[in-house]
Amino acid sequence: MKNSLNRNIPEFINGIGKIAPFTGAWNKLKKGWMDELTISPPNKAKLPHQKKLTETLKEAITKTSPKDGMTVSFHHHLRNGDFILVETIKILAELGIRNITLASSSLNDSHTELIKYIKDGTITKIWTSGIRGKLGKAISEGIMENPVIIHSHGGRVRAIHTGKIAIDLCIIAASAADEEGNATGAIGKSAFGSLGYARIDSRYSKQVIVVTDNLVEFPCFPLSIQQNFVDYVVKVASIGDPTKIASGTTRITKSPMDLRIAKLAADVIEKSGYFKNGFSFQVGAGGASLAVAKFIRKKMENKEIKGSFLLGGVTSYGVDMLNEGLFKTIFDVQSFDAEVSSSLYNNKNHIEISASLYANPYNCGCMTNKLDIVVLGALEVDVDFNVNVITGSKGYLRGASGGHCDTASGAELTVVVCPSFRGRISTINKRVDTIVTPGESVDVVVTERGICVNPNKPELAQILVKAGLNIRNIEDLQKEVEKIVGIPNPIERTDKIVALIEYRDGTAIDVVRQLKTVE
Amino acid sequence: MRQKRRTMLYIPGNNPAMLIHGGTYGADSLLLDLEDSVALEQKDSARILVKNVLKNINFYDAEVCVRINHLDTPFGIEDLKEIIPLKPDAIRYPKTETIEDLKRLVTVMEEIEDQHNILHDEIKIHIMIETALGVQNVFEIAKLCHRLDAITIGGQDLTADMNIKSTKDGSGIDLARKMIVMAAKANKIDAIDTVFVDIDDEEGLRKETEKSKNLGFTGKAVINPRQIDIVHEVYTPTEQEIRKAYKIYKEFKKKKKEGIGVFAVDGKMVDAPVIARAKYILELAHINLQEI
Numbered sequence: 001m002k003n004s005l006n007r008n009i010p011e012f013i014n015g016i017g018k019i020a021p022f023t024g025a026w027n028k029l030k031k032g033w034m035d036e037l038t039i040s041p042p043n044k045a046k047l048p049h050q051k052k053l054t055e056t057l058k059e060a061i062t063k064t065s066p067k068d069g070m071t072v073s074f075h076h077h078l079r080n081g082d083f084i085l086v087e088t089i090k091i092l093a094e095l096g097i098r099n100i101t102l103a104s105s106s107l108n109d110s111h112t113e114l115i116k117y118i119k120d121g122t123i124t125k126i127w128t129s130g131i132r133g134k135l136g137k138a139i140s141e142g143i144m145e146n147p148v149i150i151h152s153h154g155g156r157v158r159a160i161h162t163g164k165i166a167i168d169l170c171i172i173a174a175s176a177a178d179e180e181g182n183a184t185g186a187i188g189k190s191a192f193g194s195l196g197y198a199r200i201d202s203r204y205s206k207q208v209i210v211v212t213d214n215l216v217e218f219p220c221f222p223l224s225i226q227q228n229f230v231d232y233v234v235k236v237a238s239i240g241d242p243t244k245i246a247s248g249t250t251r252i253t254k255s256p257m258d259l260r261i262a263k264l265a266a267d268v269i270e271k272s273g274y275f276k277n278g279f280s281f282q283v284g285a286g287g288a289s290l291a292v293a294k295f296i297r298k299k300m301e302n303k304e305i306k307g308s309f310l311l312g313g314v315t316s317y318g319v320d321m322l323n324e325g326l327f328k329t330i331f332d333v334q335s336f337d338a339e340v341s342s343s344l345y346n347n348k349n350h351i352e353i354s355a356s357l358y359a360n361p362y363n364c365g366c367m368t369n370k371l372d373i374v375v376l377g378a379l380e381v382d383v384d385f386n387v388n389v390i391t392g393s394k395g396y397l398r399g400a401s402g403g404h405c406d407t408a409s410g411a412e413l414t415v416v417v418c419p420s421f422r423g424r425i426s427t428i429n430k431r432v433d434t435i436v437t438p439g440e441s442v443d444v445v446v447t448e449r450g451i452c453v454n455p456n457k458p459e460l461a462q463i464l465v466k467a468g469l470n471i472r473n474i475e476d477l478q479k480e481v482e483k484i485v486g487i488p489n490p491i492e493r494t495d496k497i498v499a500l501i502e503y504r505d506g507t508a509i510d511v512v513r514q515l516k517t518v519e
Numbered sequence: 520m521r522q523k524r525r526t527m528l529y530i531p532g533n534n535p536a537m538l539i540h541g542g543t544y545g546a547d548s549l550l551l552d553l554e555d556s557v558a559l560e561q562k563d564s565a566r567i568l569v570k571n572v573l574k575n576i577n578f579y580d581a582e583v584c585v586r587i588n589h590l591d592t593p594f595g596i597e598d599l600k601e602i603i604p605l606k607p608d609a610i611r612y613p614k615t616e617t618i619e620d621l622k623r624l625v626t627v628m629e630e631i632e633d634q635h636n637i638l639h640d641e642i643k644i645h646i647m648i649e650t651a652l653g654v655q656n657v658f659e660i661a662k663l664c665h666r667l668d669a670i671t672i673g674g675q676d677l678t679a680d681m682n683i684k685s686t687k688d689g690s691g692i693d694l695a696r697k698m699i700v701m702a703a704k705a706n707k708i709d710a711i712d713t714v715f716v717d718i719d720d721e722e723g724l725r726k727e728t729e730k731s732k733n734l735g736f737t738g739k740a741v742i743n744p745r746q747i748d749i750v751h752e753v754y755t756p757t758e759q760e761i762r763k764a765y766k767i768y769k770e771f772k773k774k775k776k777e778g779i780g781v782f783a784v785d786g787k788m789v790d791a792p793v794i795a796r797a798k799y800i801l802e803l804a805h806i807n808l809q810e811i
Contacts, residue, residue, distance in 0.1 A: 256744035260544050263748065448543035468805065480577065484539065 015146035022509040034362040039163035060232040064207040070168040075198035076106035081244030084173040101125040105197040109133040130400020142514035154359030154406040155504040170205030173239040177212035178220035181230025186345040188214035193335020195224035199354035202229040250315035258288040265446040266295030271467035282312040288417040319343040333358040359406035368410030378418040385439030388432035393425040395491035408441040420447040492516035525738040525754035531556035532565035542578030544744035573605040584609040615646040616653040649673025650680040661702035674713030700735040709737035718743040728753040764797035
């Protein structure tokens, strides 16, 4: 069947079930409630003063009575420095557990070893918001029987509420925790800041193990994870490599191209009508997207504009803006560098939020719904403004859906920044390889060769033209870029689906098929 | 509208990525370089590359100049033969020291232009003064021909020629800067200041650009796109300057109809030079004089 973006979606996928096609960015939400049934969180009991501490992770896992076909969940706040996810799977494999569904809020280069456990049948299903590196390559080449389900950050919460992700065991790595399982990521040698993505898991998982390398005296605070949801606590030597968990401070790019695009994007924001006292703002954590913050900061200072809140993945650059009084509050679901952790711990205006409060489409007001301006990156954009952030130019899974479609859906002004081509690969194409964020939720695409405004926002286009910005038709830009870099050979794929791209409301926005040519 | 030359971005002629993206950084003028930034063994390939880029790439609103090799080198003539038929906005000639240097360039250019039916005033000439001898002769060179449209000081080569150390305050080439500006202004052409080499020193660049502006330079050469915005900020008139210029020009149009040449705005005398300055500021600020 075809979804509303004309993408071929199967009606049924083995191992997943019946597939609902994407029907529009806000179509399902208009109803005001979710049709799918929701599951109840488990009700557990402990006897008074019952001890939760175990000697080893293996002991804790064993106590949870793991079984074949179980779902194990993780958060990705340790980023590329994560020691715990692979270690857990290794233990489960040693215990002879098979057919595991892995539900990690994202996967990255520190999880390459999972390939081995996929090949030997330990892991047979995966839910995640992103896949990169060798693991992404292997999955693209078809090592899994069942397709991976790529969800957004907000969509993951919905999937847990509906029981599509029914977590049997949740492992929460924390940089500080007490013997009861109160835990945080804000302090400790492995500090990583917000534990926003793990909260929902702790609430809905049948069993919860907190793993820390920093067991502190009771009580550990802030209570990012609360003891009433935690079954076991384990102290390990190290939860991860601190140098890969968080960078020292986030530096703005020095790339002239990224800076040029960022400046143009900041000009768009300034003139859009949304840049005014009390505006809320989110930018990505690197490249041109973060660089927009540099120019916005200057414009805010010059025009004496004060914002309301910064949202999302937070960098030290955002913390500086908070400390300078440019924004009143930071709502932090994910922290990117060491300074952010310290701010989260010390500044009452720097508030840790859960993925549900951040971006869950099915509640009475996630933060992304209150967002005025978001700046997002893209691997490619098409002439209908659809954005791909998941498959690269050779067709491999190498990115993350993350909060892309959540924030695009919520923000008043969604600005996508990208160079018009990278190397010899065009970024502005007739049709993107994979749709993650639907074009109807993208307002402006900013490239170094011009700014394209979605035809569904004619008033915005008019304002920006009047302000003297270089507004271009996206089809003209696509043709110009094609003239420079040419048309690449099409990516050849088989019929086998290796990944299903879920929109935040649970419908299928696209699928990724197995690559025919393996490198 | 007047061609702005607040910035002139150097782009090495052997760097395809920079050449392709050259027009996207917002510089007023681009200098596609076949001379100093290209190693001897790459001169031919750079020329072919620049030629193809000129044919195929859109530089949008930027002025496009090609810096050729000096005619004393084995590459100069070939550069002109290949580049002139593609009609860049200007040819920049390095190490111009005497009137004869410029005369020789013009003669060669005209010969090639005649072969390709190109009018002699289509391609402008920019010269670089980068030796003490060039500085000494700059007043004579500047008035030689109408095709000469801008003079640039080559600070690095000039300090080397003078055998002095290059300093951030540029004290050694201070006189040269002033002479070049004066020679250019005397002939109503642009003077472009030399590059600021420390690309990470934004404040240093801002200070030096302010100094250039105060000396009378029309703009500044830049070696990294990151330098463009800073130079533009310095050279872009402030809101206050624009408002004042607008008021003067509006009053000028009104008085002109009444046949009055000299008048006062806010108690200060306005005559032809003040009007010319106001006009220049409004043009820099992209304000259409017809609509005032």
